[in-house]
Amino acid sequence: MNERADMHVHSTFSDGKDRLEDNVAEAEALGLTALGCVDHVRANTAWVPDYVEAVRRARGATKVELRCGIEAKLLDTSGALDLPEGIDGVDAIYAADHQVPLAEGPTHPREVRERIAAGELSAADVIEAILQATARALDRPQHVVIAHFGSILPKIGLTEADLPADGLDRLAAEAARTGQEIEISERWRCPSAATLRPFLRHGVPIALSTDSHRRETIGRYTHCLAVSRELRAG
Numbered sequence: 001m002n003e004r005a006d007m008h009v010h011s012t013f014s015d016g017k018d019r020l021e022d023n024v025a026e027a028e029a030l031g032l033t034a035l036g037c038v039d040h041v042r043a044n045t046a047w048v049p050d051y052v053e054a055v056r057r058a059r060g061a062t063k064v065e066l067r068c069g070i071e072a073k074l075l076d077t078s079g080a081l082d083l084p085e086g087i088d089g090v091d092a093i094y095a096a097d098h099q100v101p102l103a104e105g106p107t108h109p110r111e112v113r114e115r116i117a118a119g120e121l122s123a124a125d126v127i128e129a130i131l132q133a134t135a136r137a138l139d140r141p142q143h144v145v146i147a148h149f150g151s152i153l154p155k156i157g158l159t160e161a162d163l164p165a166d167g168l169d170r171l172a173a174e175a176a177r178t179g180q181e182i183e184i185s186e187r188w189r190c191p192s193a194a195t196l197r198p199f200l201r202h203g204v205p206i207a208l209s210t211d212s213h214r215r216e217t218i219g220r221y222t223h224c225l226a227v228s229r230e231l232r233a234g
């Protein structure tokens, strides 16, 4: 867990306020060793080649280690992601729970909450769908980071305490088997130390990230440091 790195920062390529170069300048000013450039994509995103080139150019002008990342939402329990074609040169895909990835496809959290309340869906089945979608998204040739895992739970009236220990252990084991990574998100204040313990046990790398959308918040941690301290304390 490198506290001198911020592995998830958005730029004007998607919904960030500052240009990629400005984010890099901020990382330099803070003395960070690594910065994860991450922008949101969808299946129809056409700027990925330009983005890869922009990160490559930025690398030539800084000592900060730059990762070229894209963030895509989990679509369903097959582990499909909302990704465009042609993502050569991308270092990492951030798989994000922006919608609930049910078997039938991405579903708005409000709708899922209503269906749980109406007894059409059980909370346990929804959690199982999220765990399965996330686990299956990891099994691909690219490097995958599990982005702000659990951020969807409060939106459907659940918490990380509702995650079953065996399900989390299976997900962590799959992340280890596939060589993938998970982040602690300052912006979403998740996952908790309890959720991350199985990942630590399985030796899955844990990145610190702010999910910043403006340079002023890059590399500034409170939640992440608290969680990483808790994890180190055992």
Ligand SMILES: [Zn+2]
Pocket: 071, 096, 098, 147, 148
């Ligand atoms: Zn996100």
Ligand SMILES: [Zn+2]
Pocket: 008, 010, 038, 071, 211
């Ligand atoms: Zn993000």
